[in-house]
Amino acid sequence: MAAEKEQSLTQIIQFRKEKAAKLQEMGINPYPYVYDRTHRSTEIIEGFDKLKGKTVSAAGRIVSLRRMGKAAFFHIQDDVGKIQCYIKRDNAGEQSYEVFKLLDMGDIVGAKGKVFTTRTGEISIDVSELVVLAKSIRPLPGGKEKEGETYHAFADKEQRYRHRHLDLVVNPEVRDVFRKRAQIITAVRAFLDQSGFLEVETPVLQPIYGGAFARPFKTQHHALDSTLYLRIADELFLKRLIIGGFDRVYEMAKDFRNEGMDKTHNPEFTMLEYYAAYVDYNFLMDFTEELIRAAAEAVDVKTVEIDGTSIDFSKPYRRAGYVELLEEATGEKIVLSDEGKLTKICKKHGIDAEKDAHVGALLELLMKNLVEPKLQEPTFVIDYPKAISPLAKLKRDDDSGEIVERFELFIGGRELANSFTELTDPVDQRERLMAQAELRQKGDEEAQAFDEDFVRAVEVGMPPTGGVGLGVDRLVMLLTDQTSIRDVLLFPAMRTLPGDD
């Protein structure tokens, strides 16, 4: 190992190994099997009136330690909080006190004793019996805290992400975020289940990827000797299930996109997609508002503050047309087919468009730069250009033939969801995917591949359907007030360090 290099750390580890050995010499297994715990830390504190003077046992990691000769105070931290323990040789007895002398910060122990309050009023356990549950031989990072303020906190983001277990031990607010994440996901599932949706699982490994614009991860199946891609969306498979007769389906799972990483993008991320037969995007706007409201309620969030804008989840979201928003932002009449004019508008606003950018790309550039950042309050942007929506149905009662029924939901300037009234006309679908395939041939890596199986499925007959894709990580960010996706992912993607395998 690299031990010799890290003298100080090596020393610490060596000392602790020796302590573990001493425990063994005393006939104590420093890594025992079970512990009979009667209460969790917060149960003792909240139930103090009834527990006062009673004997309880709690278990957890030692996170603070103050020795005073023949007595000491320490806090043990468990799943829900921490409780102070007081150990005095006269009360604990020789055996427990000898064990205690061999303990360190970071060890996991079981403490049994009477509940009391100290002179300063802190509810504590007067330990009569102390058991080692795990002798820690590698020190924890981080400092001390006073009145909620942590000194010398374990703050290096890289270290926190790479060693999340340490982050979770030392920074309890991190645990809260992930507990909330779980509650949000549970609430979303419950909401969909109660609304008659069937949760399904579709392939992650796919010979043809589709359903979104993105570059995929590529992998190799040895036995089949074929190239497979990690899915970039669940869409095409979920639609097959609608065709198969499940009227409402959803999948909440990882998608993978081989693109840059930043505050809102991780290469693998959790996508929720839900599809319902016999509904359109109008239904889904209302439904999505309710879904987010249910998620917010699950973590007791009524409003959140983003860059000075207060977002109230009880209120309906604004709905605004794609073209209208662009016209408002540019002060120009937007003609969807007028590539020349769109290029000019881009130039005028200092937006670099690639030489041969097609209409869809130009529009998206304008939206991204001029409109989206301003969408702080929840907004459904509706009725997108057909050119960038190959899976959506044309907007009814629209003569141009250039607009589809689609919405994207923005909150706090971030895209949260994307939805269509799904294209169900197989002839139209075939043509549009063929057009994508052509763009792809011309070198547009994000254009969608032609999926013959999918088109044939649509040819069998697909009921009118609406579908939504919603970024779960971003929803969690929104509801937990985190500004980086890495802070809502337990193990965000990190570059491999040299020497790692």
Add this chain to the structure above:
RNA sequence: GUGCCCGUAGCUCAGCUGGUAGAGCAGUGGCCUUUUAAGCCAUUGGCCGCAGGUUCGAAUCCUGCCGGGCACACCA
């Protein structure tokens, strides 16, 4: 991918107009039987991210590389 900033003890940081490293916490030894960032005394611990270069001499200046943060680009 590009730009800016950062990488010094287990943790948090100082030292950076060049003279080969310092603090607090943690650790170790001692004192201390109601403390709470406990206290007091003593003390161990450093490939100063890596590799080159300039120099009599580099943590410090220069170049490249590795890793990270932030912003931009691409996207959800």
